[in-house]
Amino acid sequence: MRGCRPRELGSTPNPGLMMIHSTLSGTKEQLQPIHKNRINLFVCGPTVYDDSHIGHARTYIVFDVLARWLKYRGFGVFYLQNITDVDDKIIQRASEMDVEPGALARKFETRYLEDMQRLGVVNVNLYARATQHIEEIIGQIERLMELDYAYETATGVYFDESHFQDFGKLSHQTAEELGKHRIEPDPTKKNPGDFSLWKKREDGATVTWDSPWGRGRPGWHIEDTAITETYFGPQYDIHGGAMDLIFPHHEAEIAQMESASGKKPLVRFWIHTGFLNVKGEKMSKSLGNFVTIREMLGRWDADSFRFFVLFSHYRSPIDFSEEALDQASRSLERIRQLIRIIDSHLEVTGPKDSTEPRSLHEMDARLIETRTEFLGHMDNDLNTPYALRAIFDLVRDVNRRIREKTISTNALLDAKQLLREFGEILGINLSLAEKESPGKEEDLTRSLTKLLIETRQKLRDKKEWQMADEIRSRMKELNIILEDSKGAR
Numbered sequence: 050m051r052g053c054r055p056r057e058l059g060s061t062p063n064p065g066l067m068m069i070h071s072t073l074s075g076t077k078e079q080l081q082p083i084h085k086n087r088i089n090l091f092v093c094g095p096t097v098y099d100d101s102h103i104g105h106a107r108t109y110i111v112f113d114v115l116a117r118w119l120k121y122r123g124f125g126v127f128y129l130q131n132i133t134d135v136d137d138k139i140i141q142r143a144s145e146m147d148v149e150p151g152a153l154a155r156k157f158e159t160r161y162l163e164d165m166q167r168l169g170v171v172n173v174n175l176y177a178r179a180t181q182h183i184e185e186i187i188g189q190i191e192r193l194m195e196l197d198y199a200y201e202t203a204t205g206v207y208f209d210e211s212h213f214q215d216f217g218k219l220s221h222q223t224a225e226e227l228g229k230h231r232i233e234p235d236p237t238k239k240n241p242g243d244f245s246l247w248k249k250r251e252d253g254a255t256v257t258w259d260s261p262w263g264r265g266r267p268g269w270h271i272e273d274t275a276i277t278e279t280y281f282g283p284q285y286d287i288h289g290g291a292m293d294l295i296f297p298h299h300e301a302e303i304a305q306m307e308s309a310s311g312k313k314p315l316v317r318f319w320i321h322t323g324f325l326n327v328k329g330e331k332m333s334k335s336l337g338n339f340v341t342i343r344e345m346l347g348r349w350d351a352d353s354f355r356f357f358v359l360f361s362h363y364r365s366p367i368d369f370s371e372e373a374l375d376q377a378s379r380s381l382e383r384i385r386q387l388i389r390i391i392d393s394h395l396e397v398t399g400p401k402d403s404t405e406p407r408s409l410h411e412m413d414a415r416l417i418e419t420r421t422e423f424l425g426h427m428d429n430d431l432n433t434p435y436a437l438r439a440i441f442d443l444v445r446d447v448n449r450r451i452r453e454k455t456i457s458t459n460a461l462l463d464a465k466q467l468l469r470e471f472g473e474i475l476g477i478n479l480s481l482a483e484k485e486s487p488g489k490e491e492d493l494t495r496s497l498t499k500l501l502i503e504t505r506q507k508l509r510d511k512k513e514w515q516m517a518d519e520i521r522s523r524m525k526e527l528n529i530i531l532e533d534s535k536g537a538r
């Protein structure tokens with residue numbers, strides 16, 4: 050089979066070659082799984098009280114590419130993500146919107162999963178909801194109390210930071226530095242930095258569960274270690290998340306699990322993604338530069354965004370702007386354009402060329418070289434910008450050879466096959482025809498939805514309730530939920 054040629058000519062999948070940066074050691078280390086060739090990967094999932102933004106999208110795309118890469122390299126990967134579906138933010142938002150917290154969480158969980166599907170983030174094996182692991186959470190807190198790492202007060206159960214000598218080892222902070230920015234006023238706590246494992250809530254008005262410490266709900270950090278212990282045990286290979294979760298969230302996870310199990314380290318590799326800024330500024334609702342995944346996908350296709358993300362190293366900050374996305378879109382189009390040229394060329398010549406020109410051997414070597422370069426960069430701490438550069442060098446070279454007519458049909462087929470293989474590793478469809486661009490379809494859907502909403506509002510203004518309600522229920526069938534403001538009918 051011609052299509053398999055580059056793989057035959059180049060190296061084959063081979064676990065154990067990858068170097069990856071661990072936040073814990075601050076250096077690149079060789080990836081050695083705890084269990085032979087099997088990687089257990091956990092990444093912090095969303096708190097489902099709102100739509101996820103493009104900063105989240107960056108993190109989840111990076112770990113999707115990591116999972117794809119590890120599988121390509123021959124590792125078995127189990128990718129676990131939690132869903133934080135009980136949290137003060139959820140409860141507050143639900144009360145503002147006058148809905149049940151559980152219903153709000155389910156709604157935004159569904160929307161999150163839709164967003165991930167559209168972004169091609171499809172390698173998570175299991176999404177674990179916090180609310181379905183309350184028993185495990187309580188069990189872990191009980192162990193911490195028995196071991197004297199946790200204590201109960203009038204407001205809840207807290208982790209006693211002063212009993213865990215390694216506190217600060219992930220964020221590389223000394224006790225003095227930790228003390229500076231961690232003042233949580235609660236007079237019942239022993240140390241200001243002690244964090245909550247269980248929050249007592251006796252008022253009955255919010256989401257609570259029974260526990261040995263009365264009604265209440267879990268703290269945020271304990272949810273992750275209860276979930277990872279359930280599926281992976283007390284130690285596993287990779288924990289990922291955005292850089293802003295290192296402290297206190299991931300530091301707290303280490304303290305909890307290493308204290309409860311007595312085993313170190315909880316995680317072999319801590320991998321953190323850099324920030325995503327919008328036009329040089331941190332994204333925030335108050336600055337008005339907050340972009341949700343849905344808004345972004347209304348303008349650009351998911352592949353362009355993924356390309357934009359992969360143009361930077363995952364630990365570097367990236368800057369989102371229209372120009373950057375348009376640029377990524379154009380770059381992607383250059384590869385797709387080449388594949389279309391190859392396809393139209395093959396339509397003319399047929400799949401097999403009997404008169405192999407002399408340049409064939411030269412091209413074989415070129416493809417092997419590109420492949421080796423690409424694999425080497427991916428193995429080197431997932432260096433996607435360099436891997437992409439190897440792809441663009443090849444694209445330029447093949448385009449030149451096509452212009453100069455110094456490339457055989459077979460070499461074109463091999464080049465196309467190699468590009469598609471790269472595309473699969475990166476999670477990008479490189480064979481998309483121009484007319485298939487999903488961005489345009491999104492625009493149309495968005496415009497039509499807007500038109501319907503405006504039409505319905507006009508009907509409501511004219512007090513034509515029956516027709517307005519019918520539009521709303523028909524839109525609901527299409528999973529578009531309209532929420533009228535309070536007081537309006």
Ligand SMILES: [Zn+2]
Pocket residue numbers: 092093094273298
């Ligand atoms: Zn987490």
